[in-house]
Amino acid sequence: MNSRNSDRRDCIYSCTKKMLKVPEHQVAGHIASDGKLGPLVDDQGRFFKPLQGDSRGEHEAKFYESFTSNKKVPDHIHRYFPVYHGTQLVEASDGSGKLPHLVLDDVVSGYANPSVMDVKIGSRTWYPDVSEEYFKKCIKKDRQTTTVSLGFRVSGFKIFDHQESSFWRAEKKLVLGYNADGARLALRKFVSSNSPADSNLTPNCAFASEVYGGCNGILAQLLELKDWFETQTLYHFNSCSILMIYENESILMKGGDDAPAPRAQVKLVDFAHVLDGNGVIDHNFLGGLCSFIKFIKDILQSVEKHDETDTSLLENGR
Numbered sequence: 001m002n003s004r005n006s007d008r009r010d011c012i013y014s015c016t017k018k019m020l021k022v023p024e025h026q027v028a029g030h031i032a033s034d035g036k037l038g039p040l041v042d043d044q045g046r047f048f049k050p051l052q053g054d055s056r057g058e059h060e061a062k063f064y065e066s067f068t069s070n071k072k073v074p075d076h077i078h079r080y081f082p083v084y085h086g087t088q089l090v091e092a093s094d095g096s097g098k099l100p101h102l103v104l105d106d107v108v109s110g111y112a113n114p115s116v117m118d119v120k121i122g123s124r125t126w127y128p129d130v131s132e133e134y135f136k137k138c139i140k141k142d143r144q145t146t147t148v149s150l151g152f153r154v155s156g157f158k159i160f161d162h163q164e165s166s167f168w169r170a171e172k173k174l175v176l177g178y179n180a181d182g183a184r185l186a187l188r189k190f191v192s193s194n195s196p197a198d199s200n201l202t203p204n205c206a207f208a209s210e211v212y213g214g215c216n217g218i219l220a221q222l223l224e225l226k227d228w229f230e231t232q233t234l235y236h237f238n239s240c241s242i243l244m245i246y247e248n249e250s251i252l253m254k255g256g257d258d259a260p261a262p263r264a265q266v267k268l269v270d271f272a273h274v275l276d277g278n279g280v281i282d283h284n285f286l287g288g289l290c291s292f293i294k295f296i297k298d299i300l301q302s303v304e305k306h307d308e309t310d311t312s313l314l315e316n317g318r
């Protein structure tokens with residue numbers, strides 16, 4: 001491919017003449033490659049998600065409009081959602097001309113080398129009144145993945161590999177084939193410093209305490225979300241994902257004067273299937289979230305146990 005063609009593929013100009021690119025850190029969903037329709041990002045920290053057909057896009061835009069102005073949602077919960085900046089006509093990634101896109105904050109834009117994981121929450125991705133065809137498609141995938149058995153499934157992830165100074169991306173086919181052990185291993189691998197590419201290595205969970213643990217870590221954020229989900233009856237978050245993001249360079253610099261915090265973040269994304277809660281708890285999301293939290297807690301406990309054993313061996317001079 002000559003460089004002009006490759007420039008055309010990766011860089012698309014919007015109506016405002018801002019350079020838009022295929023997101024480097026997208027880990028799941030529809031991807032804007034090979035002439036397909038998918039999200040784009042600019043260099044100002046904005047994420048442009050094309051409104052999907054068959055009303056899903058309109059539905060997601062309506063959710064953001066409602067959620068953004070909903071005074072019943074506490075401020076500390078708003079921070080778990082990407083900031084919404086309305087919709088905008090943008091040159092679509094599939095070359096089909098200008099299409100409406102949701103304009104969102106790009107939640108990974110502040111990171112140089114983010115590790116990112118998308119986990120779809122809930123023990124079912126279908127919901128009442130969907131078409132028979134959609135129901136069948138969803139239930140098939142829900143049974144084939146850990147959605148039914150665990151109440152969540154890993155949809156995709158990438159890790160910044162320090163040894164190689166490059167990103168390692170989990171293969172989508174393998175990720176969708178995980179059973180409970182596979183999901184557990186992926187969650188351990190996500191916070192490990194040993195080579196993700198080597199499937200024979202046991203993940204060392206070197207970053208687990210800093211990323212999953214601590215008062216600002218992933219677990220604390222998930223627990224804050226759980227608190228809200230235990231009482232909120234405003235929305236039902238069908239087929240919605242939790243994104244986990246952190247930067248591991250900062251952890252490796254620990255102890256250094258300039259060492260920044262790992263900035264472990266939880267964000268919720270994908271609201272194409274959100275329904276009104278109608279005064280009913282979102283049991284599907286809440287149940288999945290509790291199960292996911294248990295997996296994260298178990299990893300933290302196993303790391304703490306390991307550290308305690310090391311300390312007692314040292315104290316006993318062994």
Ligand SMILES: O=P(O)(O)O[C@@H]1[C@@H](OP(=O)(O)O)[C@H](OP(=O)(O)O)[C@H](O)[C@H](OP(=O)(O)O)[C@H]1OP(=O)(O)O
Pocket residue numbers: 028029030052056118120141155239241270272
């Ligand atoms: O197209 P597929 O089969 O990859 O399915 C998409 C899912 O990919 P998956 O293979 O489960 O990781 C995809 O899941 P992720 O975002 O990858 O977790 C979505 O569920 C997507 O539907 P929607 O945009 O939320 O309405 C799904 O898209 P639709 O097929 O519903 O358009």
Ligand SMILES: Nc1ncnc2c1ncn2[C@@H]1O[C@H](COP(=O)(O)OP(=O)(O)O)[C@@H](O)[C@H]1O
Pocket residue numbers: 023025026027028029030031039047082104105106107108116118241243269270271272
């Ligand atoms: N606001 C955002 N900022 C950065 N990345 C995002 C944002 N929203 C979604 N993503 C990335 O795009 C992926 C797919 O998003 P999603 O909304 O689920 O799309 P789809 O509807 O195609 O499944 C996520 O896994 C994440 O990597």
